[in-house]
Amino acid sequence: MAEGIRDKVAIIGMGCTRFGERWDARPEDLVTEAFEEAIADAGIEKDQIEAGWFGVFYDEQNVGKSAYPLSQYLRLPNIPVTRVENLCATGTEALRGATYAVAAGACDIALAMGCEKLKDTGFSGLPERTKGTFEDLYQPGFTPPGAFAQLGAAYAAKHRLNMDDLKRAMAHVSWKSHENGARNDKAHLRRKLTMEQILDAPMVAYPLGVFDCCGVSDGAACAIVARPEIARELVGDSFVTVKAMQLAPSNGVEMGHQSWDGAHTLTTRKAASRAYEEAGVSDPLADISVTEVHDCFSITELVLMEDLGLSQDGAAPSDILDGRYDADGAIPCQIDGGLKCFGHPIGASGLRMTYEIYLQLLGRAGERQLKSPNFGLAHNLGGIPNRNVAAVSIFGMSD
Amino acid sequence: MxxxxxxxxxxxxxxxxxxxxxxxxxxxxxxxxxxxxxxxxxxxxxxxxxxxxxxxxxxxxxxxxxxxxxxxxxxxxxxxxxxxxxxxxxxxxxxxxxxxxxxxxxxxxxxxxxxxxxxxxxxxxxxxxxxxxxxxxxxxxxxxxxxxxxxxxxxxxxxxxxxxxxxxxxxxxxxxxxxxxxxxxxxxxxxxxxxxxxxxxxxxxxxxxxxxxxxxxxxxxxxxxxxxxxxxxxxxxxxxxxxxxxxxxxxxxxxxxxxxxxxxxxxxxxxxxxxxxxxxxxxxxxxxxxxxxxxxxxxxxxxxxxxxxxxxxxxxxxxxxxxxxxxxxRGAIDIDWGMRAERDSRTAQTVAYDKSRDIYGFVGGVCSACGTPQFPKSRRCVNPDCGALDTQTDYRFADLTATVKSYTEDWMAFTREPPLVYGNVSFEGGGNKFMEMCDFEPGGVAVGTSVAMNFRIKDIDAARGFHRYFWKAGPVPGGAGG
Known part of the structure; x- marks a missing residue:
């Protein structure tokens, strides 16, 4: 394996809007809101940014295509800006582009921005879209909850679990995230829920009820990355660095080959293994202090705990119910409220996760602050369990 | 005689x-x-x-x-x-x-x-x-x-x-x-x-x-x-x-x-x-x-x-x-199916014709190097241990039975008979397909249920008066779940 990007890039500033039903804001407003926070945080001038990466998923349905929305909103001085899209990993892809550019020495300071205005599409849940001229002829008319619900059926069958027992563990996932989200003024959904409310919610796609599903919202988040030398000049010796960024897209095996059991995300396991190696993490349980994972649905988070190597296969339900991933547990997950409470403006989500880890590492997370976190892990899963793009990023301090 | x-x-x-x-x-x-x-x-x-x-x-x-x-x-x-x-x-x-x-x-x-x-x-x-x-x-x-x-x-x-x-x-x-x-x-x-x-x-x-x-x-x-x-x-x-x-x-x-x-x-x-x-x-x-x-x-x-x-x-x-x-x-009453029903189901006839044997005949490929059946037929074999190029010959799935690997009953997806039931199915003899299901009673599908293939309307393109067909997994005649 190549030597990777560990500690080659620093995050010198981040910004994140309030997520929610931002009827008051156009993409221009969200991008500006996130950017102004980040640039003030970094303490640099806008003109010091040499390149930008802009993550937007539903290009025709909200923000618009290409790089120029970002360039135009911020009146960037005609620096190179690249629009990226990679399903739910879109925000992380923007950060990966900026990080790789700095690590390669192509520029000193780069911007990664992600933005999505889902509430302008008019849908509850993610909007409908074509799957392409060929796939429209044979792929089922699935929705994201229905596609992820498959994990529940297959997981219960694989581990011979009663669905009611699995549902309790899934409900705990959502309960915990709402407990956390209630303490975050940037979260969309800030109401605490009882286990009974979650378990009794109307069915969306068996076995997922309404509260097993993440919210739908508008938001933007961004990061300014730079060479460590620049970070040192700006903030001294202690700053956040990128330890690893790994991506693993499906190659068709899960959808077309019988070797996949339907009860795990193959790509997460591949990306996590590479990311741990790149970051020098030999024991995730000991080294990873906090995770922000792709909890689009409660069952996804449950399965991911195993795919990231934090729970043994088959042990995630009991680990979850034992509180291991609660705010006061060994490895808190979604300490900011997660997709569950932030919603999932797709282009922004990966950067929103990174934002929380950044705050936690710098000790700036307020009442959510965890005690001396070591490494933080952000994970995205774009697509559906049988065909997706998984991203695993690990962040830590420079010293 | x-x-x-x-x-x-x-x-x-x-x-x-x-x-x-x-x-x-x-x-x-x-x-x-x-x-x-x-x-x-x-x-x-x-x-x-x-x-x-x-x-x-x-x-x-x-x-x-x-x-x-x-x-x-x-x-x-x-x-x-x-x-x-x-x-x-x-x-x-x-x-x-x-x-x-x-x-x-x-x-x-x-x-x-x-x-x-x-x-x-x-x-x-x-x-x-x-x-x-x-x-x-x-x-x-x-x-x-x-x-x-x-x-x-x-x-x-x-x-x-x-x-x-x-x-x-x-x-x-x-x-x-x-x-x-x-x-x-x-x-x-x-x-x-x-x-x-x-x-x-x-x-x-x-x-x-x-x-x-x-x-x-x-x-x-x-x-x-x-x-x-x-x-x-x-x-x-x-x-x-x-x-x-x-x-x-x-x-x-x-x-x-x-x-x-x-x-x-x-x-x-x-x-x-x-x-x-x-x-x-x-x-x-x-x-x-x-x-x-x-x-x-x-x-x-x-x-x-x-x-x-x-x-x-x-x-x-x-x-x-x-x-x-x-x-x-029968389409004789105009039900409000919600916004998801507005999805444009225009058929690219160029693709439908080029792939008509895949879609209408449910003909995929079987790899001559490793024997893995797969749908759709592709240039490279899907078997992670094979991946051979241009080795696939025609392989019809329509008359095979399969078992359900995973499924859901989806109340959010658009269908004219909610819920939309779909999942991953594994075919006898190999091959896996993510597909819609038909004719199951609510609660009739489980992991491991046997399914048979049925030729059905896939989507109705109301804007253009067209509809397209594909195969759906239904109960095996005389079997469970129907």
């Missing part, structure tokens, strides 16, 4: 059956006179079934197991989904018939299927598959709505070991308009029943059948089974009397389980008759539609060798009591 005759048959009756009692409860306030018909149940297709899909299922049953491939395919229906796009071509593609097959549509009257059978029997030019299905449009509270049922049937006629010999056939025409439908009118306009009985049925049947029996040197008393596929089965007795055949020889009308399937009904009743026929039995099949077709058949010793599962289908209906669900399945 080979002979020319009926080599095999198939039938398809949709699972869904509208209880006529409940149908009458919904519409009887407007037409109290329908009460006399309010018994039994009538078959109706799900939203994703139409005469093409029903004919495909009937034809698959007829072609199963060691019969010759047809040289010709005629699709007979008065309710073919397309007026100018060959419907039989879709059916042939779903059956994965060779491109050289002579494929054509027939229609125009309820004699469409029997006439195709008669022409094929007269020509004796190779094997002909007559596939027929009907889904008669009907106004709410109409007699047609009460009497009709959706169904399909298929016969393979050719040289081989026939289940029934075709002794002869004869036809007369008469432009007696007991009912009619035009493209503009949409539904049937039905006239006086007794007039048609007295001036039509009872006069035309002897005109067609009399010379036929005479030529065959058979008397009315030699007929063991008389098929009279009339909309109102109460009129069949008059036909039997006019032919001097005992009413006890009348084949069952299928009124209680199915209803009258228009042009498909003669062959559907014949399929039912053949299922219970004993060797040597003589069957006289009539069909009426501005005239009369009469076909005389004799069951051979082989008749008991091939039995289709029509009686099982008739028995295993799922009774529907909700009239609006019946209307919704």
């Amino acid at each position: 080979t002979a020319f005759g009926i080599l095999s048959y198939g039938a398809y009756v949709p699972r869904r059956r509208m209880s006529r009692t409940h149908l009458f409860e919904a519409v009887g306030w407007a037409q109290p006179s329908l009460k006399g018909l309010a018994k039994g149940a009538r078959a109706f297709g799900a939203w994703d079934e139409d005469p093409i899909t029903m004919a495909v299922e009937a034809a698959r049953a007829a072609l199963a197991g060691g019969v010759p491939k047809p040289d010709a395919l005629c699709f007979a229906s008065t309710t073919a989904p397309f007026l100018d796009r060959q419907n039989a071509g879709v059916i042939a593609a779903a059956l994965d018939l060779a491109a050289e097959t002579h494929v054509y549509d027939g229609g125009g009257s309820q004699r469409a299927a029997t006439s195709a059978l008669m022409r094929a029997a007269t020509a004796q030019n190779g094997a002909t598959l007559v596939a027929t299905a009907e889904q008669r449009p009907a106004k709410s509270a109409s007699v047609t709505e009460m009497l009709s049922g959706d169904a399909g049937a298929a016969l393979l006629i050719g040289a081989g070991e026939p289940l029934a010999d075709i002794i002869g056939a004869n036809a007369v025409y008469a432009d007696i308009v007991d009912h009619y439908r035009t493209a503009a009118s949409g539904e049937d306009y039905v006239l006086e029943e007794r007039w048609f009985r007295d001036e039509g049925l009872t006069k035309l049947a002897p005109q067609a059948a009399g010379p036929l029996l005479e030529k065959a040197k058979l008397a009315a008393g030699d007929i063991d089974c008389l098929i009279v596929p009339v909309s109102n089965p109460a009129l069949a007795g008059a036909v039997a009397r006019a032919l001097d055949i005992g009413k006890d020889k009348l084949a069952g009308s299928l009124f209680n389980e199915c209803g009258h399937a228009g042009a498909a009904h003669p062959l559907l009743m014949l399929a039912a008759a053949l299922e219970s026929a004993t060797p040597g039995q003589v069957i006289l099949m009539t069909a009426f539609g501005q005239g009369c077709d009469a076909v005389l058949l004799r069951a051979t010793d082989a008749v008991s060798k091939r039995r289709t599962a029509l009686s099982g289908q008739l028995e295993n209906g799922r009774i529907e009591t909700n009239y609006t669900k019946f209307l919704a399945a």
Whole structure:
């Protein structure tokens, strides 16, 4: 394996809007809101940014295509800006582009921005879209909850679990995230829920009820990355660095080959293994202090705990119910409220996760602050369990 | 010894059956006179079934197991989904018939299927598959709505070991308009029943059948089974009397389980008759539609060798009591399906044509290097331990069973019969497909459930009046979950 990007890039500033039903804001407003926070945080001038990466998923349905929305909103001085899209990993892809550019020495300071205005599409849940001229002829008319619900059926069958027992563990996932989200003024959904409310919610796609599903919202988040030398000049010796960024897209095996059991995300396991190696993490349980994972649905988070190597296969339900991933547990997950409470403006989500880890590492997370976190892990899963793009990023301090 | 005759048959009756009692409860306030018909149940297709899909299922049953491939395919229906796009071509593609097959549509009257059978029997030019299905449009509270049922049937006629010999056939025409439908009118306009009985049925049947029996040197008393596929089965007795055949020889009308399937009904009743026929039995099949077709058949010793599962289908209906669900399945009521129904389902015909064997025939690939079946066929093998380039040969999944690996019942997805059920299925012999499911009762699917493939409508493109077809996983006939 190549030597990777560990500690080659620093995050010198981040910004994140309030997520929610931002009827008051156009993409221009969200991008500006996130950017102004980040640039003030970094303490640099806008003109010091040499390149930008802009993550937007539903290009025709909200923000618009290409790089120029970002360039135009911020009146960037005609620096190179690249629009990226990679399903739910879109925000992380923007950060990966900026990080790789700095690590390669192509520029000193780069911007990664992600933005999505889902509430302008008019849908509850993610909007409908074509799957392409060929796939429209044979792929089922699935929705994201229905596609992820498959994990529940297959997981219960694989581990011979009663669905009611699995549902309790899934409900705990959502309960915990709402407990956390209630303490975050940037979260969309800030109401605490009882286990009974979650378990009794109307069915969306068996076995997922309404509260097993993440919210739908508008938001933007961004990061300014730079060479460590620049970070040192700006903030001294202690700053956040990128330890690893790994991506693993499906190659068709899960959808077309019988070797996949339907009860795990193959790509997460591949990306996590590479990311741990790149970051020098030999024991995730000991080294990873906090995770922000792709909890689009409660069952996804449950399965991911195993795919990231934090729970043994088959042990995630009991680990979850034992509180291991609660705010006061060994490895808190979604300490900011997660997709569950932030919603999932797709282009922004990966950067929103990174934002929380950044705050936690710098000790700036307020009442959510965890005690001396070591490494933080952000994970995205774009697509559906049988065909997706998984991203695993690990962040830590420079010293 | 080979002979020319009926080599095999198939039938398809949709699972869904509208209880006529409940149908009458919904519409009887407007037409109290329908009460006399309010018994039994009538078959109706799900939203994703139409005469093409029903004919495909009937034809698959007829072609199963060691019969010759047809040289010709005629699709007979008065309710073919397309007026100018060959419907039989879709059916042939779903059956994965060779491109050289002579494929054509027939229609125009309820004699469409029997006439195709008669022409094929007269020509004796190779094997002909007559596939027929009907889904008669009907106004709410109409007699047609009460009497009709959706169904399909298929016969393979050719040289081989026939289940029934075709002794002869004869036809007369008469432009007696007991009912009619035009493209503009949409539904049937039905006239006086007794007039048609007295001036039509009872006069035309002897005109067609009399010379036929005479030529065959058979008397009315030699007929063991008389098929009279009339909309109102109460009129069949008059036909039997006019032919001097005992009413006890009348084949069952299928009124209680199915209803009258228009042009498909003669062959559907014949399929039912053949299922219970004993060797040597003589069957006289009539069909009426501005005239009369009469076909005389004799069951051979082989008749008991091939039995289709029509009686099982008739028995295993799922009774529907909700009239609006019946209307919704037929597209006769405009339900607000929500914003997800606005998805543009335009078909790229360039792709649909290029991939027609993949989509209609459900033909994927099997890797010649490692033996892994896969769908769709791809340049590189999907097996993670193989990945060989351009090694795949054609591999048809349509007739394979599979087991459910994962599934959901999705209440958010758009479907005309919520919830949308779909999941990953693993095929016997290899191959995995993420696909929609059909015909399962709520709670009927589980991980490990066996499924069989059904040719169904995939999407309806309402904006352009088009719809496309693909395969869906349904209960294995006679298995669990249905």
